[in-house]
Each structure stands twice: as structure tokens, then as C-alpha cells.
Amino acid sequence: MDAVEMRRRVSNATVARLATIGRDGRPHIVPITFAFGDDELYFAVDHKPKRTFNLQRLRNIEANPAVSVLVDHYENDWSKLWWVRVDGQARIVNAGERRDQAIALLRARYEHYRSLPPGGPVVAVAVEKLSGWSAT
Amino acid sequence: MDAVEMRRRVSNATVARLATIGRDGRPHIVPITFAFGDDELYFAVDHKPKRTFNLQRLRNIEANPAVSVLVDHYENDWSKLWWVRVDGQARIVNAGERRDQAIALLRARYEHYRSLPPGGPVVAVAVEKLSGWSAT
Numbered sequence: 001m002d003a004v005e006m007r008r009r010v011s012n013a014t015v016a017r018l019a020t021i022g023r024d025g026r027p028h029i030v031p032i033t034f035a036f037g038d039d040e041l042y043f044a045v046d047h048k049p050k051r052t053f054n055l056q057r058l059r060n061i062e063a064n065p066a067v068s069v070l071v072d073h074y075e076n077d078w079s080k081l082w083w084v085r086v087d088g089q090a091r092i093v094n095a096g097e098r099r100d101q102a103i104a105l106l107r108a109r110y111e112h113y114r115s116l117p118p119g120g121p122v123v124a125v126a127v128e129k130l131s132g133w134s135a136t
Numbered sequence: 137m138d139a140v141e142m143r144r145r146v147s148n149a150t151v152a153r154l155a156t157i158g159r160d161g162r163p164h165i166v167p168i169t170f171a172f173g174d175d176e177l178y179f180a181v182d183h184k185p186k187r188t189f190n191l192q193r194l195r196n197i198e199a200n201p202a203v204s205v206l207v208d209h210y211e212n213d214w215s216k217l218w219w220v221r222v223d224g225q226a227r228i229v230n231a232g233e234r235r236d237q238a239i240a241l242l243r244a245r246y247e248h249y250r251s252l253p254p255g256g257p258v259v260a261v262a263v264e265k266l267s268g269w270s271a272t
Contacts, residue, residue, distance in 0.1 A: 014210065014212075015208075015210035017153045017155075017165060017206055019153075019155035019163035019164065019165040019204070020163055021157060021161075021162075021163050025157075025202070026157075026202040026204065026223065027155035027156055027163055027164075027202060027203060027204040028155065028163075028204055029155040029204045029206040029221060030206065030219070030221075031206065031208040031217075031219050066161070067163060068155070068162065068163040068164055068165045069165070070153055070165040070166065070167065072151075072153075072167040074150065074151035076150075076247065078248045081167075083166070083167050085165060085166075087162065111212065112214045
């Protein structure tokens, strides 16, 4: 799978999974919705006090910015399986033009964000490496 | 979401995502098919020389057995979203009764494994913690 095809598959996916390293040194994994720009991948954090899970991923990134994001396809016919992984460095963007641009990209992709824009920070993942695999 | 419900959702899922920590200290993430026993989660590794991705996850686990496994549900209606995460310690089982039991569980779940049993080792993840979230 070439880089153009990997980017296409990431761009078309609606959900991905984010792996970070916790402050306890253990791997941590959550699903994310996201938007894929030219060299960055963005996801938003809803700033609701009860959503401690969202806060944990921010604390992890503050302590260790290395992240891995996976987009994949599963079905019972295993000849159709594929995945694309984005490895990169994450940074938290609390305000400013970059955050506004990321929120615009997210609102263009997700109906939920059009009715209720995310109020918290955005995480921008600078893409360092794309890897891909397909069964065929 | 209580522990019974978390276990039910993991047991019913056909695909999960596995996060490990690479020998470079970075998070690493891949999709896995799996079976969920009483206190362990199992996945198999196809022992084909070209599948270096599979070997990487084994090398990661040998160096650092802490893993995080995520099962989730995504759809456009975000009120239906949920996920369950299994944090545990992984160990590689190359042969013996435990491996045979795990392979039997995997073959019961996946048609692909009934026609072509996995030839490589099994990874057994001893469950330390179950976490769950649901939008409603």
C-alpha cells in the first residue's frame, strides 16, 4: 500500500484508535473521532468535568507526546482486512488559529460537532510515519 | 457499565485493538482477533516469516508485558457509542495445553481459523482491569 493510498484510507475513516503511554508507563488506548489534514491529524476533547477519560489522554500526551493512531477495516472475509497506522508526536492546542482550523475540519466531518462544537482543546498529531498492511 | 456487561461486550466483539510499548519506548497499536476466557484474553500469531508486524508485537511483549486491549462500537449516532478496555499482562505461550485451549477457543469463533489453524504462538493476556464507557 503506497503513501497516497494510506492517506486516502485514513482520510475516509470515521473512527480511529489512539494509543498513548500513561504516566504509569503503561499503554493506554481509546477510540477517537478525528480529521486528517496535510501533515497533521486532529482530534478534539470535550471539556466536560465528568469525562475524566478525556482528561487522562491529555495528561498522557503532556507527559509523553509519542502517539500511535490506527485505522482499520474488519469483516468476516479476512482477505478484505487492512489497517493503516499513523505514528507521530502530539501537542495540545488550547486556542488560536490552528485550533479554529482543526475544529472547522472536525465540524465538516461530523454532524455531532456541527450541532455541538467541542469546547475543549484540540490535539494535533504531527505525522512522522505512516504504515499500512492489507491482506491482499 | 458493570463488570458483567463489560465482559459480555468484549466476548461478543470480533475485533479489538492491542496497544503495546515498543522497544523504542513508543506506543504501538494493531488490530487483533481474539477469544475471551474466564480471566484471560487470547490472540494468535500467524507464524509466517514475512509478517514482520506480527513479530513486532511479540518482541514488544517480551520486552514489556503491559498491554491494553480496546473493544468499541462506533456509529454516526453518538448516543450509541461505547467502549470497553482490558488492561493486563501478556505472556507468550508457545506450546502446551494452554495454547491448545486458546486455539480451540479461537477456532470456535473464527471461520478462518477453522480452515487454517494459526501456526504460531498464542498470547495470553491476564486481565488486571476492565474499564468501560457508554454514551448513554
